[in-house]
Structures are given as structure tokens and as C-alpha cells.
Amino acid sequence: MSDDELGSHYTDVPGQRVVAAALRAAYAWSVRDVHRNAAMLEIARMTGVVMEAHGPGRGPVTPLELVGVLRASLGSLLAGVRGRPAELADVVLLDHEGRLTENAYDLVCEHVVPLKDVVGSRPWLPSWTTMHSDQIRQQVFTAMIASTKQDEYVASRRFLVEHPAGDEQELVELKDRAGGVRLAKGGYRDVPEDQLYRAPNGKGWWWPCAECRWPMAVASSGKVRCRYRPHSAVFDLVPGDRPVLRRRDGARRSSPPAGRPAEGAKCVDAGVWRFVVVPGASELRIAAAAEHAGAKVLLWPFLDRFDLLVEAGDEKFSVDVKECLSLSSLIERLRRRRPSARILLPRSCEWQLETLQDALPELAVLTETKFLGQVRSAMRKAR
Ligand SMILES: [Zn+2]
Known part of the structure; x- marks a missing residue:
């Protein structure tokens, strides 16, 4: 940079x-x-x-x-x-x-x-x-863009988003298997202590968030949850040498994740997680939903000019996913740099629609729900 x-x-x-x-x-x-x-x-x-x-x-x-x-x-x-x-x-x-x-x-x-x-x-x-969040993103992506090959860029970014934490040896094997993955040096580090539980026998344990797969924060009260609160599942820790999690709200929808040993475990730095992995998880979720509807999806096309290029029947949509909890930072950023695609507010940010439209009426903005509706209807028309 x-x-x-x-x-x-x-x-x-x-x-x-x-x-x-x-x-x-x-x-x-x-x-x-x-x-x-x-x-x-x-x-x-x-x-x-x-x-x-x-x-x-x-x-x-x-x-x-x-x-x-x-x-x-x-x-x-x-x-x-x-x-x-x-x-x-x-x-x-x-x-x-x-x-x-x-x-x-x-x-x-x-x-x-x-x-x-x-x-x-x-x-x-x-x-x-x-x-600044843009600096963190830029630093991560610069290492990936070194080859200027689109497929390697996508493989690298996708790898980081899908594997923000794991056993070090396993991460190396997965990376080799994926092929063409380039990551910034020193990208993975030890899991921080406040994202671990130390059992009475001294062994550490961590639990991946179901939505972003990064180690959830473990509070001294025994509450376990992802640091990004829109990833909203909250668990109680049942302590012991083999600790387990119990869902706090009693919902049975998804079973709690299994604990993983801290020994040999690595995760990406909190800045990379917050500004690359968290939005990336939404981008991949939206891409998967569009593909499920039958559309063709290109991720981060033209080396990241925008996030998703979706071809549904005769229609083409280019969208930029903005996962930004701070509405004022988002507005300021969009004013400074005009987006080159439609702005898409993911599930966690759909509440921002009206204020964003009022602040920047000339911008095309839509929500994840509405966008996927448009993709499905374009697919229906094409059949
Ligand atoms: Zn999460």
C-alpha cells in the first residue's frame, strides 16, 4: 500500500x-x-x-x-x-x-x-x-492479488472466509488441497485466551461460530457467543475436563458446536475476521442462495471491482454487499467513493435501508431478501 x-x-x-x-x-x-x-x-x-x-x-x-x-x-x-x-x-x-x-x-x-x-x-x-477497516482489507487482498489471476484470487479469498480458524496442520492440508491459495504471511495466530475455556486439567477448548466459524468469545460468566452480535446464538458453558455448550435460549433449531482443543489451533487476527471474514460469510451465503435458485454466480469479479455478478435467466445483477454496522461510517464511505454496483444490505443490515436511501437518494440500494426475490423471479421468467 x-x-x-x-x-x-x-x-x-x-x-x-x-x-x-x-x-x-x-x-x-x-x-x-x-x-x-x-x-x-x-x-x-x-x-x-x-x-x-x-x-x-x-x-x-x-x-x-x-x-x-x-x-x-x-x-x-x-x-x-x-x-x-x-x-x-x-x-x-x-x-x-x-x-x-x-x-x-x-x-x-x-x-x-x-x-x-x-x-x-x-x-x-x-x-x-x-x-482503518479499508486498510486491513487492502492488506489482506494485496497478498492475494499478487498473481492477478481471477481464479486464484477467488480461491484465496474463499479459503480465508471459509477457514478463519482450525487445527494448524489441518489448515495446511486444506490449503494444499484447494490449490492456488495465496495468503498474507503470518495470517494465522494462536486463539486469544478470552476466546478459550481452560478446563481444570489445564487443557484449552474453543468453539466455532455457526455463521462465521471464528472462535466465539468465552466470558468469565460462562456465556459463549460470537463477537459479531448479528451472529446471535448464545450458549452457556457446562464446565469440566470435557466442556460442552448448551443453547441459552433453549432453541433446538441447531445443536451447539462441538468443542475443539486449543492445542495446535490457529485463527485469523480479529481485524481480518471482522472486516474480511464476517462480510465474506454473508457474501458466500447470498451467492449460495442465488445458485440454489438456479442462477450463475461470479464471486468478486474483475479482481474485486464489486462482490457478486449474478446471471439469472436473461437478467444480470451486479451487487456490492455492505456489511457495516455503523450506518454513519457506511454513508461517509459511500459518499467518498461511488460504488460500481448496486448496494446490497445483508440480513443483519436490512434495517439500514430507509436511512441509507434518505441520505443518498441517487444510490441504488436493496436488501438481501428483496434481491433474492428478484433473482428467483428472473429464473421463473426464464423457464
Ligand atoms: Zn460469527
Whole structure:
């Protein structure tokens, strides 16, 4: 990625800088037992960013004051700051145990901008706390596009979406079998501790989400669920040396996933999961449904000019799937870069339709439900 492309993600809007700094400080606080000095230094730096945005005499002035504010809704930290995202006013970043909240992973991460003037590398800070989502995607796809062969690009991206976690040896074998798969170096890492259960005998276990296959978060309360809340199944952990999950809502629809041993297990980094795997799972689901209806589907055609090219009977549809929980980030992004296909809101985002149409009336937007209806009706006409 060139400096220019990187530079386009930097921002001087104080509200965005405060959100980015708050998330970094909250993350640092949540891992302070592991990364002591580095974490406290990071919180001090982020206090500086917040103070600068607030101006003299307002807002938290010490690292501990900042941490205290992060346990309350962001609205108080953002009060009076220019360019603050209204949709984050009620969001809290740290829970009472000092862990990051679910909102940090599924919504606030979509607001992250890199902080240009905060120099020095911090390998312990995950990409999703320091980089814009487009940068993370670009980094992943650049490695795949190296060959400029469409079929290799599709095989690589599909592999990553379908196998975001697994036994390391098994992943290597699957990759060899798929053929032509190119992934960025260091793409898989150990499963983080807060996505594992440690049994009394010391063995670790993890459980894949039924929708995205990434290890679900395991709370100290025993609640197990995917960090992306639209993947909504919630389980209770039945502890022991052979732990099992029980569905919390008692639904019998799908049986809980079986536990997998943590030893030898790897998963993609949280940024790659959130910005490549989560939307990718929706893209593949929609493609499979269109194929099931009898349509022909090309994934990520022309090296990703848009997401799906669907040929149903005599009709052709090109769509770009937008899985973005932050409506304001989505609108801002679409304003900045005009899409080259119709915007498709997947199941989890169908609620955004009306607001998006009001904000950008010239854009063609439709929902997953409506789109699949159009595909089926085109197929019926062709018969
Ligand atoms: Zn999931």
C-alpha cells in the first residue's frame, strides 16, 4: 500500500480521533496484566490525544481519569467535541471487569482511524484498534492479488472466509488441497485466551461460530457467543475436563458446536475476521442462495471491482454487499467513493435501508431478501 493510500485514512476530525484514542486506551487497559508498561504508556499517550481534542480545562487529564471515563458511555467523553459520531453516544467501551465490551468489537471498530502523529510501532496492539477497516482489507487482498489471476484470487479469498480458524496442520492440508491459495504471511495466530475455556486439567477448548466459524468469545460468566452480535446464538458453558455448550435460549433449531482443543489451533487476527471474514460469510451465503435458485454466480469479479455478478435467466445483477454496522461510517464511505454496483444490505443490515436511501437518494440500494426475490423471479421468467 502506498503512503498516499494510507494517508487518505488519516483524519483531523477531533471526534474521530477521540473515538480512535478511546478504543486504543480501552484495549490497552484490557491487556495491562500481560503488557504492563507498554499498555500504561499507550493509555498515557491516548490521554494526550483526548486532551488535545478537548482543549484546555476540559475532559480527562490523567490516564486513570481517562480509564474511569471509558467505563461510562462515550457520550460524556465526546461532549463538546467537533465531529463526534452521534451513534456512539450510548456506547460503553469497558465493562466492570475491565474487559472490552461487545460494542467495542462490533461497532466502535468501524470508526477506527489511524492516528498519524502517534509514532512508534506497537506489535501488541491488534490491527483493528489502529487501522482503518479499508486498510486491513487492502492488506489482506494485496497478498492475494499478487498473481492477478481471477481464479486464484477467488480461491484465496474463499479459503480465508471459509477457514478463519482450525487445527494448524489441518489448515495446511486444506490449503494444499484447494490449490492456488495465496495468503498474507503470518495470517494465522494462536486463539486469544478470552476466546478459550481452560478446563481444570489445564487443557484449552474453543468453539466455532455457526455463521462465521471464528472462535466465539468465552466470558468469565460462562456465556459463549460470537463477537459479531448479528451472529446471535448464545450458549452457556457446562464446565469440566470435557466442556460442552448448551443453547441459552433453549432453541433446538441447531445443536451447539462441538468443542475443539486449543492445542495446535490457529485463527485469523480479529481485524481480518471482522472486516474480511464476517462480510465474506454473508457474501458466500447470498451467492449460495442465488445458485440454489438456479442462477450463475461470479464471486468478486474483475479482481474485486464489486462482490457478486449474478446471471439469472436473461437478467444480470451486479451487487456490492455492505456489511457495516455503523450506518454513519457506511454513508461517509459511500459518499467518498461511488460504488460500481448496486448496494446490497445483508440480513443483519436490512434495517439500514430507509436511512441509507434518505441520505443518498441517487444510490441504488436493496436488501438481501428483496434481491433474492428478484433473482428467483428472473429464473421463473426464464423457464
Ligand atoms: Zn460469527
